[in-house]
Amino acid sequence: MNSELAIRNGTVLTADGVAEIDLFVKDGRIASIGGDHDSHTTIDANGAWVGPGLVDLHCHLREPGEEWKEDIASGSAAAAAGGFTALVAMPNTKPAIDSGHLACFITERGRQVGLCQIATAGAITMARDGKALSHLDELWEAGVRIFTDDGASVADAGLLRLAMEYLAERGAVVAQHAEDQGLSLGGQMHEGAISSLLGLRGIPALAEELVVARDLALARLTGVRYHVQHISSRGTLDLISDARAQGLPVTSEVTPHHLAFDDERVMALDPAFKMYPPLRAASDREALVAGLSDGSIDVVATDHAPHAPFETEVTFAEAPRGVIGLESAASAVMTACSLPIETFFARMSISPAQIAQLENQGRRVATGILANLVVFDPERTWTPDRFRSRSENSPFRGEALRGMVLATIYEGRVTHSLVKS
Amino acid sequence: MKHLLSISDLDRAEIEDLLTLAAEFSSVLERDIPKVPTLRGRTIATVFFEASTRTRLSFERAAKALSADVMSFAPGTSSVTKGESLKDTVLTLEATGADLFVVRHESVGAAARVAGWVNGPVINGGDGAHQHPTQALLDALTLRQRFGKLDGLKVGIVGDIANSRVARSNIDAFTKLGAQVELIAPSPLLPVDLSAFPVTVSGSLEDSLPHLDVVYLLRVQIERGSGPILPSLAEYGLRFGMNRQRLQMLPADAVVMHPGPINRGVEITADVADDPRSLVLDQVQNGVSTRMAVIFRLLGAS
Numbered sequence: 141m142n143s144e145l146a147i148r149n150g151t152v153l154t155a156d157g158v159a160e161i162d163l164f165v166k167d168g169r170i171a172s173i174g175g176d177h178d179s180h181t182t183i184d185a186n187g188a189w190v191g192p193g194l195v196d197l198h199c200h201l202r203e204p205g206e207e208w209k210e211d212i213a214s215g216s217a218a219a220a221a222g223g224f225t226a227l228v229a230m231p232n233t234k235p236a237i238d239s240g241h242l243a244c245f246i247t248e249r250g251r252q253v254g255l256c257q258i259a260t261a262g263a264i265t266m267a268r269d270g271k272a273l274s275h276l277d278e279l280w281e282a283g284v285r286i287f288t289d290d291g292a293s294v295a296d297a298g299l300l301r302l303a304m305e306y307l308a309e310r311g312a313v314v315a316q317h318a319e320d321q322g323l324s325l326g327g328q329m330h331e332g333a334i335s336s337l338l339g340l341r342g343i344p345a346l347a348e349e350l351v352v353a354r355d356l357a358l359a360r361l362t363g364v365r366y367h368v369q370h371i372s373s374r375g376t377l378d379l380i381s382d383a384r385a386q387g388l389p390v391t392s393e394v395t396p397h398h399l400a401f402d403d404e405r406v407m408a409l410d411p412a413f414k415m416y417p418p419l420r421a422a423s424d425r426e427a428l429v430a431g432l433s434d435g436s437i438d439v440v441a442t443d444h445a446p447h448a449p450f451e452t453e454v455t456f457a458e459a460p461r462g463v464i465g466l467e468s469a470a471s472a473v474m475t476a477c478s479l480p481i482e483t484f485f486a487r488m489s490i491s492p493a494q495i496a497q498l499e500n501q502g503r504r505v506a507t508g509i510l511a512n513l514v515v516f517d518p519e520r521t522w523t524p525d526r527f528r529s530r531s532e533n534s535p536f537r538g539e540a541l542r543g544m545v546l547a548t549i550y551e552g553r554v555t556h557s558l559v560k561s
Numbered sequence: 562m563k564h565l566l567s568i569s570d571l572d573r574a575e576i577e578d579l580l581t582l583a584a585e586f587s588s589v590l591e592r593d594i595p596k597v598p599t600l601r602g603r604t605i606a607t608v609f610f611e612a613s614t615r616t617r618l619s620f621e622r623a624a625k626a627l628s629a630d631v632m633s634f635a636p637g638t639s640s641v642t643k644g645e646s647l648k649d650t651v652l653t654l655e656a657t658g659a660d661l662f663v664v665r666h667e668s669v670g671a672a673a674r675v676a677g678w679v680n681g682p683v684i685n686g687g688d689g690a691h692q693h694p695t696q697a698l699l700d701a702l703t704l705r706q707r708f709g710k711l712d713g714l715k716v717g718i719v720g721d722i723a724n725s726r727v728a729r730s731n732i733d734a735f736t737k738l739g740a741q742v743e744l745i746a747p748s749p750l751l752p753v754d755l756s757a758f759p760v761t762v763s764g765s766l767e768d769s770l771p772h773l774d775v776v777y778l779l780r781v782q783i784e785r786g787s788g789p790i791l792p793s794l795a796e797y798g799l800r801f802g803m804n805r806q807r808l809q810m811l812p813a814d815a816v817v818m819h820p821g822p823i824n825r826g827v828e829i830t831a832d833v834a835d836d837p838r839s840l841v842l843d844q845v846q847n848g849v850s851t852r853m854a855v856i857f858r859l860l861g862a863s
Contacts, residue, residue, distance in 0.1 A: 328669075331753055331754075332753070332754050333754040333756050333757050334757075335752075335753070335754075336723075336752030336753055336754045336755065336757065336758075337729075337752075337757045337758075338669055338670075338691055339669055339689055339690030339691040339692075339723075339724070339725075339726060339729055339752075340669050340689070340690070340691075342753060344753075409669065409670035409673065409674070450646075453646070453648050454646065454647065454648070454674075455647065455666065455668035455669070455670055455671045455674050456668065456669060456670050456674075457667075457668040457669060457670075457689065458668055
């Protein structure tokens with residue numbers, strides 16, 4: 141056989157377990173596992189892991205409406221560099237993704253760019269203003285499987301219940317950005333010793349926990365699949381673990397920055413450490429790292445939130461919330477959590493693909509599947525300093541990270557490679 | 562000392578050096594011609610993004626007493642209303658010839674941010690609820706003049722501690738100089754976590770008064786950015802205001818201070834403000850000499 145691409149000498153996460161074996165790709169699919177075939181291109185994966193391409197359940201691509209921060213092309217390039225083969229874009233664009241044709245626009249733009257699969261979440265309410273339901277059925281028909289007003293909570297319990305009832309029938313996921321607006325009002329960072337010292341208004345962990353506690357009661361009522369976005373506190377993790385122990389279909393995600401940093405890092409008032417939810421106390425961070433390792437948290441999601449340099453060259457309080465993360469995510473997670481190969485791919489590819497219902501993503505390597513792959517060296521160190529994203533607001537700039545994405549393959553095409561010959 | 566951004570940048574010896582220098586400048590200000598030629602030809606920019614008359618005037622008087630020129634910037638009359646950013650504003654002022662910047666801004670860390678953008682030294686003239694270091698220095702000077710030293714003094718700081726940059730800088734300065742600080746406020750006006758503050762806490766002004774040497778009253782406002790923090794000013798005044806009756810509960814040689822501007826009848830009644838035990842006007846006077854000392858230390862050496 142003449143294959144298009146060979147990936148040699150890697151440690152591969154196959155359907156039959158972890159094996160050191162060569163892979164061959166032809167016509168966009170895994171054509172052979174093992175054996176020896178000619179190939180047009182070869183990737184040397186010596187010392188690296190080879191597994192399903194990473195899947196990000198939570199990123200902001202800013203198109204349409206804020207293309208000076210990012211667009212689907214630049215976001216896709218950043219994703220490929222970070223080892224991702226699929227993204228779920230958040231619907232808080234301008235306009236918000238609250239109707240079928242808008243969802244189709246996002247996925248079609250993603251196809252045109254062709255560097256990874258772009259799915260989109262849909263808004264729960266029209267224009268994300270929390271007042272009336274969006275076109276839920278239309279969005280579902282357009283392929284949307286995750287619904288959220290991310291950037292804000294759906295505050296109205298009656299409206300959220302209604303959305304949950306409709307979406308439970310469909311088998312969609314209701315994902316919540318949990319933030320009680322009253323408790324977080326004017327808040328800039330985690331409420332605690334550091335915020336007290338700095339005189340910055342705090343956002344208590346309760347702002348997140350209160351919304352999650354309420355939503356879990358609504359999820360129990362409606363039977364919907366409920367997903368907590370970017371969890372930040374030990375208390376939220378406890379609420380989710382209790383609900384899961386009772387059999388509720390509840391999942392959650394954590395960001396690389398919440399695994400890597402705590403609120404001490406805000407002392408220097410660098411806007412690259414400003415986000416919602418805020419970096420919390422060291423004890424919260426430790427709980428999140430443990431939760432990701434033991435599976436109480438299902439997924440790492442980047443919450444990639446680009447803001448242009450002119451928007452962040454201001455004081456901390458004036459800076460917009462959010463930081464970029466696609467290009468550093470895998471490395472940041474390895475540095476903070478040292479996950480074994482099975483857990484790494486479970487949290488960063490397999491579980492997010494299942495939650496987003498992306499059937500060609502997050503699959504252990506097997507003959508015949510679409511070749512969506514990442515080659516990741518878990519030991520190699522590097523320090524992020526430049527980004528393919530249009531924005532540079534990264535808390536990992538200048539941080540020594542362990543683990544490096546060597547190559548990304550999307551539908552058999554190499555979309556990123558440091559090791560191609 | 563390259564900038565003065567926070568009292569936390571100073572140790573006890575540096576604070577005392579500034580106070581000693583300020584005391585010397587106080588005597589300059591008492592001369593017939595209250596002016597020295599030290600900084601002739603240098604230009605000081607006061608960049609006040611937040612309304613202030615007293616602090617700005619005090620800095621400008623200090624600059625002029627050192628024979629420096631002053632460029633005064635206020636957003637109401639400037640390009641900020643046209644959307645010019647803090648960064649562009651200070652870079653423009655530097656290109657225009659400013660040698661030193663005094664920055665006041667409603668955002669925590671604003672002066673430190675400016676210090677990262679300009680070449681010249683920066684004095685924090687107040688950044689949000691974070692720091693107001695020259696206020697702390699002038700208050701320390703005022704207490705040193707009155708008591709000789711701060712070691713062992715018991716200072717009660719009363720009011721909206723959570724939202725006060727004066728409280729944060731004064732706690733740090735007073736304790737570094739050996740005083741003991743007690744915070745006196747209802748709990749919503751205290752920072753949520755006091756573990757990093759070397760202070761004691763009291764919920765009752767009247768319980769604290771008999772053992773205080775200094776009652777330091779903070780200005781209180783009903784509104785603070787994100788909404789009301791007090792049920793009413795009247796109720797606050799009844800519980801935490803200084804009046805004639807409470808003045809008599811203090812030890813005989815204790816004093817009353819306030820950073821101004823005073824809400825007469827809220828934090829302090831008119832008769833207490835004008836009482837000989839009130840140091841309010843000494844504070845204002847010492848503001849000028851203290852700021853002279855800081856500007857001199859940052860610019861005078863070169």
